[in-house]
Amino acid sequence: MRFDHKHLLGIEPLRPEEITTVLDLADQYVDQNRRAQKHSDALTGLTQINMFFENSTRTQASFEIAGKRLGADVMNMAMQASSIKKGETLIDTAMTLNAMHPDLLVVRHPHSGAVDLLAQKVNCAVLNAGDGRHEHPTQALLDALTIRRAKGRLHRLNIAICGDIAHSRVARSNLILLGKMENRVRLIGPPTLVPGNFAEFGAEIYEDMDEGLKGVDVVMMLRLQKERMDGGFIPSEREYYHRYGLDAAKLAHAKDDAIVMHPGPMNRGVEIDGEIADDINRSVIQEQVEMGVAVRMAAMDLLARNLRETRAQQVMEA
Ligand code: NCD
Numbered sequence: 187m188r189f190d191h192k193h194l195l196g197i198e199p200l201r202p203e204e205i206t207t208v209l210d211l212a213d214q215y216v217d218q219n220r221r222a223q224k225h226s227d228a229l230t231g232l233t234q235i236n237m238f239f240e241n242s243t244r245t246q247a248s249f250e251i252a253g254k255r256l257g258a259d260v261m262n263m264a265m266q267a268s269s270i271k272k273g274e275t276l277i278d279t280a281m282t283l284n285a286m287h288p289d290l291l292v293v294r295h296p297h298s299g300a301v302d303l304l305a306q307k308v309n310c311a312v313l314n315a316g317d318g319r320h321e322h323p324t325q326a327l328l329d330a331l332t333i334r335r336a337k338g339r340l341h342r343l344n345i346a347i348c349g350d351i352a353h354s355r356v357a358r359s360n361l362i363l364l365g366k367m368e369n370r371v372r373l374i375g376p377p378t379l380v381p382g383n384f385a386e387f388g389a390e391i392y393e394d395m396d397e398g399l400k401g402v403d404v405v406m407m408l409r410l411q412k413e414r415m416d417g418g419f420i421p422s423e424r425e426y427y428h429r430y431g432l433d434a435a436k437l438a439h440a441k442d443d444a445i446v447m448h449p450g451p452m453n454r455g456v457e458i459d460g461e462i463a464d465d466i467n468r469s470v471i472q473e474q475v476e477m478g479v480a481v482r483m484a485a486m487d488l489l490a491r492n493l494r495e496t497r498a499q500q501v502m503e504a
Contacts, residue, residue: 187207187210187211187488188203188204188207189204189207189208189488189489189491189492190204190492191204191489191492192311192489192492192493192496193305193311193312193313193314193489194311194312194313194314194323194324194485194489195301195302195305195312195314195321195323196314196320196321196323196359196362197321197323197326197327197359197362197363197366198321198362200323200363200366201366202366202367205327205330205363205366205367207488208327208481208484208485208488209327209330209331209334209340209481209484211484211487211488212327212328212331212477212480212481212483212484213331213335213480214484215255215479215480215481215483215484215487216331216476216477216480218255218483219255219476219479219480219483224255225255225256225257226255226256226257227256227257228256228257228483228486228487228490228491229253229256229257229258229289229290229486229487229490230256230257230258231257232257232258232259232289232290232490233258233259233261233286233287233288233289233290234249234253234258234259234260234261234288234289234290234291234292234486235260235261235262235263235283235286235288235290235291235292236249236250236253236260236261236262236263236292236315237263237265237279237283237291237292237293237294238262238263238264238265238293238294238315239265239293239294239295239296239300240294240295240296240316242294242315242316243451244450244451244475244478245294245315245316245324245325245478246262246294246315248475248478248479248482249292249313249315249324249482250262251479252479252480252482252483252486253290253482253486255479255483256483256486256487258289258290258486265279276300276303276304277303277307279304280304280307280308281307283308283310284307284308284309287309287310288308288310289310289311289490289493290310290311290312290313290486290489290490290493291304291308291310291311291312291313292312292313292315293312293313293314293315293317294314294315294316294317295316295317295318296317296318297317297318298317298318298319298320298355299317299318299320300317300318301314301315301317302314302317310493311486311489311490311492311493313482313485313486313489316355317355318355319352319353319354319355319358319414320355320358321355321358321359321362322355322356322358322359323359323485324478324481324482324485325355325356325359325360325449325478326356326359326360326362326363327363327481327485328474328477328478328480328481328482329356329360329363329406329447329449329474329477330363330364330367331477331480331481332445332447332470332473332474332477333345333404333445333447335473335477336445336470336473337403337404337445340367340369341367341368341369342368342369342370343364343369343370343403343404344369344370344372344401344402344403344404345364345369345370345371345372345402345403345404345406346371346372346373346374346392346398346399346402346404346405346406346440347360347361347371347372347373347374347389347406347408348373348374348375348395348398348399348405348406348407348408348430348432348457349374349375349379349407349408349409349410349430349457350375350379350408350409350410350411350419350457351373351375351379351380351381351384351408352378352379352380352381352419353379353411353414353415354408354409354411356408356449357373357408360406361373361384361387361389362387365387365388365389370390371387371388371389371390372389372390372391372392372398372402373389373390373391373392373398374391374392374393374394374395374398374399374430375393375430376393376419376420376426376429376430377393378418378419378420379419379420380393395429395430395432395436395439396436396439397439399436399437399439399440400439400440401439401440401441402440402441402444403440403441403443403444403445404444404445404447405432405437405440405444405445405446405447406447406448407432407446407447407448407452407457407458408448408449408457409448409449409450409451409452409453409457410423410426410453410456410457423456426456426457427455427456427457430457431455431456431457431458431459432446432457432458432459432462433459433462434459434461434462437462437468444468445468445469445470446458446462446463446465446468446469446470446471447469447470447471447474448463448469448471448474449474450471450474450475452471
């Protein structure tokens with residue numbers, strides 16, 4: 187099992203075999219999580235701090251439960267949005283953290299690149315839980331695991347990522363991961379929400395939903411990220427739903443066995459029809475949440491192994 191990284195800051199630096207390593211280990215944690223006895227000790231004795239500079243319910247809960255199941259001491263630090271306006275404050279935060287000797291630091295931040303910066307200043311393994319519009323690696327990994335389990339493979343699939351791609355770190359991380367694993371990715375949305383430069387990643391861009399969904403295996407819907415918009419991106423939510431909201435009629439263009447995904451939180455009746463989201467024959471949205479815990483356990487386990495190895499080497503050298 188190879189996973190040669192100190193941090194998990196994005197999908198970009200991962201090799202395909204490292205992605206497979208995370209997913210294979212996560213499969214084992216899925217089994218563990220389904221048993222009555224859910225605990226193991228990969229992180230026993232280690233301290234995990236979750237620092238969320240942006241609101242989050244499921245991602246923070248998922249990291250917290252993942253750490254606890256592996257025996258870590260888990261602490262959530264509530265960060266005020268006002269304390270992050272200056273870059274320097276982030277460095278100060280890092281200094282404060284170092285004094286507490288955490289082993290794993292899980293960070294979500296509204297600015298792209300802030301988590302990388304923090305990782306350079308702290309003495310522990312850092313996991314990016316979403317930075318601005320940049321990356322959200324554990325989301326892409328959990329999506330990959332969900333797809334692999336539903337479709338039996340993670341290559342040569344046709345996958346549509348639909349909606350607010352411009353503001354989405356989920357779309358970016360997924361696009362990179364799915365490309366590395368040799369899938370064909372289509373991006374579907376209005377031009378205001380699909381940046382043209384995303385074609386660089388080898389994706390095909392569609393403005394029309396029916397056209398774009400033709401024959402796909404996976405339909406990945408994204409939340410309309412209103413908090414990242416400053417007006418003018420869509421005419422109205424009603425109009426948006428009419429053209430880009432996933433309903434039965436639009437889904438009929440995808441393959442008969444196509445699965446429907448959404449990272450949550452969902453805006454029902456905006457990007458997705460509630461009935462589709464709840465249709466257990468099509469929607470894997472609940473599975474995504476389950477896979478989230480397992481993938482985070484796997485990622486933290488692998489980083490902790492590397493951390494322990496590095497520290498053991500340092501002791502030998504000293
Ligand atoms: C995503 C995020 O925060 O980027 N949500 C999540 O991690 N569950 C997507 C979103 O907020 O729409």
